[in-house]
Amino acid sequence: MKAAILYETGKPRPYTETQPLQIEEVYLSAPLQEEVLIKIHAAGICHSDLSVIDGSRPRPLPMVIGHEAAGEVVECGAGVDDLKTGDHVVFSFVPACGHCIPCMTGRPALCEPGAAANTKGILLNGSVRLKNVSLRDLQHHLGVSAFAEYAVVSRRSLVKINADISYAVAALFGCAVLTGVGAVINTAKLNAGQTVLVVGLGGVGLAALLGALAGGAATVIAADINADKRTVALAMGAHYVLDPADPEAVQQIKDITGGGADIAVEFAGAVKALDFAYASTKRGGVTVTAGLPHPSVSFALSPALLVGEERTLKGSYLGSCIPARDIPAFIALHLSGRLPVERLLSHTIGLHEINEGVERLAAGAALRQIISFT
Ligand SMILES: NC(=O)c1ccc[n+]([C@@H]2O[C@H](COP(=O)([O-])OP(=O)(O)OC[C@H]3O[C@@H](n4cnc5c(N)ncnc54)[C@H](O)[C@@H]3O)[C@@H](O)[C@H]2O)c1
Ligand SMILES: [Zn+2]
Ligand SMILES: [Zn+2]
Structure with a gap:
């Protein structure tokens, strides 16, 4: 099969x-115990993919990247008795051992074996199922x-x-929606009638904006340094x-909200953005950060x-979600018309155009771009 390989960050x-990213023919082994072979139909490009490419999210290489996708079950390995060929699935980017x-x-979202496997770039059972043409893992x-x-996958x-x-x-429900809507609903625990500030309006931040509206926020303020993103919001x-x-x-937010936002959520991956979100949160309020800057970066805060x-x-990882509960729940909200996340889709591209897609994301010229395999 064809896959996009990252050899160097x-x-x-x-x-x-x-x-x-190099598009190459690669070998994929058959699913073993508790594993499933999936045909990928659509995969979104997230900033966390870009962060692996630019080195701000260090990972072992070479790697086939991409973590936000949906597809169809082709074959179940031994011990998988609750999925069958043809079922539709969304991937969750933290395997949960249970x-x-x-x-x-x-x-x-905090599964310990799941986090360890993700850091090592292996599947939950410790295996690697991909090899390039030179038989390199x-x-x-x-x-x-x-x-x-x-x-x-597991x-x-x-x-x-x-x-x-x-x-x-x-x-989109695998990362952008799970992370953005989850950060507002699960991590910040939005109550109806509250004021919400969303900082960073990429795919994840715009999903959070839609989540805040669906969750009953009375006032939603959206902030981004990119004027085009503000227009979309x-x-x-x-x-x-x-x-x-x-x-x-900051003063404008205090004026609009009467002292600061009840909830401020940050999805920019920049300390300046988190500073801004924190400064714009009201006394007694909740600031949530889901952005992922380089691990060496720190954030100063006044204990007083x-x-x-x-x-x-x-902090909010995977939107503090339980994916098996929240992905179907958020999809139901979408199907009822109250979470119009299809508006996040800005480009549909082929796998061969992936470097163009990553450049477009880095340039701030895309919302969610979907690589279509069908
Ligand atoms: N916590 C999680 O589980 C999780 C999951 C997915 C993505 N992420 C992270 O969330 C962030 C957003 O991802 P995305 O795919 O939406 O990215 P994106 O690149 O599409 O969007 C980021 C947005 O932030 C804006 N921005 C940059 N600096 C800013 C600043 N100082 N103030 C305000 N806005 C600023 C950019 O203009 C852009 O619109 C990334 O850091 C990504 O790694 C975290
Ligand atoms: Zn992501
Ligand atoms: Zn676990």
Whole structure:
């Protein structure tokens, strides 16, 4: 099959010239115990893929990247008795073992064996199923490796969905929607009537904006340094849009909300954006960060403010979701018309155009781009 392989990180832009991803023929082994062979139909390009390419999210190489996708079951390995050929699935980018303390306490996004496997670039059972033509092992990206025609993954990386939604839209639920909507609903625990600030309006932030509206926020303010993204957010229903680089922006948010947003969620992956979100949160409010800057980056915070204003700062991974519960729930909300996430789709491309897609994302000229394999 064909797959996009990353051999080297940190290549300079433009990626249309330096071509960080090589499309090659690769070998994929058959599914073993508790594994499933999936035909990928649609895969989205997320900033977390770009972060592996540019080195800000270090991973073992070479790797077949891509983690947001939907596809169809082709073959189940031994021991998989709850999926069958032809079933539609969405991938979850944290395989959940089901046995560790986080899994058993309703926090599968923090699954310990899942996180260890993802860091090593292997499947949950420790195996690697991909090889290039020189028979060199290729690492898996977050247990998925979606920029490929097929994938063999752990059963625990899959959520079965009904066939009443297109693969392109279904793919979005694997990362952008799960992360964005989950950060607002599960991590921040939005209550109806609250004010929400969303900082960073890429695929994930715009999904959060839609989630805040669906979840009953009274006022949603959207902020991005990119004016085009602000225009999109306004069209998607944001009540106000702001440029965080404007020195008046924090004060404007305080004026609009009467002292600051109840909830501020950050999806930019930049400390400046988190600073802005924190400064714009009201006394007693909740600031959530889901952006992923380089691990060496740190964020300064005043303990006096944290204490004296009873603030909460929370990280959000996988939207604090239980994917097997929340992917079908968010799809149901979408099908009822209250979560129009199809509006996140900005480009549909072929696998051979992937470097162009990654460059477009890096340039801030795309929302969610879907690689279509059908
Ligand atoms: N926590 C998780 O589980 C999880 C899952 C997926 C993605 N992510 C991370 O979320 C972030 C967003 O992902 P995406 O795919 O939507 O990315 P994207 O590149 O599509 O969007 C990021 C947006 O942030 C904006 N931005 C950059 N600097 C800013 C600043 N200082 N202030 C305001 N806006 C700023 C950009 O203009 C862009 O519109 C990335 O860091 C990604 O790695 C986290
Ligand atoms: Zn992602
Ligand atoms: Zn676990």
